[in-house]
Amino acid sequence: MNNFPELSVIIPVYNVQSELRTCLESVINQTYRNMEIIIIDDASTDDSAHIIEEYAAKCQLIKPVFLQHNIGVGDVRNHGISLARGHYIGFVDGDDWIDMNFYQNLINSIKSNDSDIAVCGIKTEYNNSQNYQLRYKYNSENCITGEYALKLLTKSENYGYFITPIVNNKIYDADFLKNTDIYFNSARSFQDDFFSFFAILYSKRISLVTDTYYHYYQRQSSTTHTFSKRLVTDCLDTLVQIRDILQKNMCLEKYKKEYYSYVERLITSLLDMLIRKEQDSITQKEYLKYIISKFGNNFTISEVIDYIDASRIFSFFDL
Structure with a gap:
């Protein structure tokens, strides 16, 4: 024992x-x-x-x-x-x-x-x-x-x-x-x-x-409740790490729908946090440009278009 x-x-x-x-x-x-x-x-x-x-x-x-x-x-x-x-x-x-x-x-x-x-x-x-x-x-x-x-x-x-x-x-x-x-x-x-x-x-x-x-x-001072470029980088890096492991284990194709739905969930969460934490419209637009740039560096439109609701993401900024 x-x-x-x-x-x-x-x-x-x-x-x-x-x-x-x-x-x-x-x-x-x-x-x-x-x-x-x-x-x-x-x-x-x-x-x-x-x-x-x-x-x-x-x-x-x-x-x-x-x-x-x-x-x-x-x-x-x-x-x-x-x-x-x-x-x-x-x-x-x-x-x-x-x-x-x-x-x-x-x-x-x-x-x-x-x-x-x-x-x-x-x-x-x-x-x-x-x-x-x-x-x-x-x-x-x-x-x-x-x-x-x-x-x-x-x-x-x-x-x-x-x-x-x-x-x-x-x-x-x-x-x-x-x-x-x-x-x-x-x-x-x-x-x-x-x-x-x-x-x-x-x-x-x-x-x-x-x-x-x-x-x-x-807490207002928590890293998860303060918006920054590092938060954007962490989000995109995490999604890329998940994709890399799925590819390495040869199961990305099997879980494609779940993975890209998760991409949408995390990006939507990121945008929601941006809207809540940054009230200044100019600052919001600068962060949005950064998010789009980082996203474009790691994903292609053809890769994700069949699995995410782009209109829901764009609705955050009335685009």
Whole structure:
């Protein structure tokens, strides 16, 4: 009999001192106890490291890791996966929090369905207030195939509900992740989109859990909520990396519809973020030119025209 925990929770931390205690309290107070909590500080410059030390001193479940140089959340999670000893793996960001039954109920679901992944709903929280948005919720307990789930992720078919690429509202079978060599890319943004495409592509079964347990805190300073040229580059680089891997594995033709639907989903998300974050029309047009240029460097019209709704993309700018 081994003494390995059943669940490894990986928490990347970078300059989240204001929210970190709320996050850690929600994880250490889970009803599910057979776990290790791997907290990786990505060379924070605020008081985050001291808060981690404080909690590690009073909770034996916590395994703290302190990096000397900032490597980004994707590589931090990859490092966490390499350290994880649990049969299942989950991720929580250091400025988010979870309900106390989150892991117990997802563990029950993934076990009972013999699934590779279990997923629940998400609430987006704003500024630590009572203001929140129900972001994803599933109306019935269900176990679906990976093939069906890929259509929900990429929106290649409209079934009236979707699966988010966000990784934090899910748990994963650790052997499944490691045996299929699923990892995060090194982009500062869109690393969830890269990881989730392949996790769902390679999965056999995915459990959907009706309750909403994960609270996603939207900070205005977050890299995913600030528009920049780097965000555009990360988006396009991620899409190209996915295409390259599909081509290398000789399965792009098989998943062409899903892949190019995913291209549309991510580009639409990028444009939506641009409209919300940049109110100045001149700045918007400059960014739009940059997006079109980067897109044209990596894709041809003939390559994507049969798989994307160009009118929906153009509608963002009344084109």
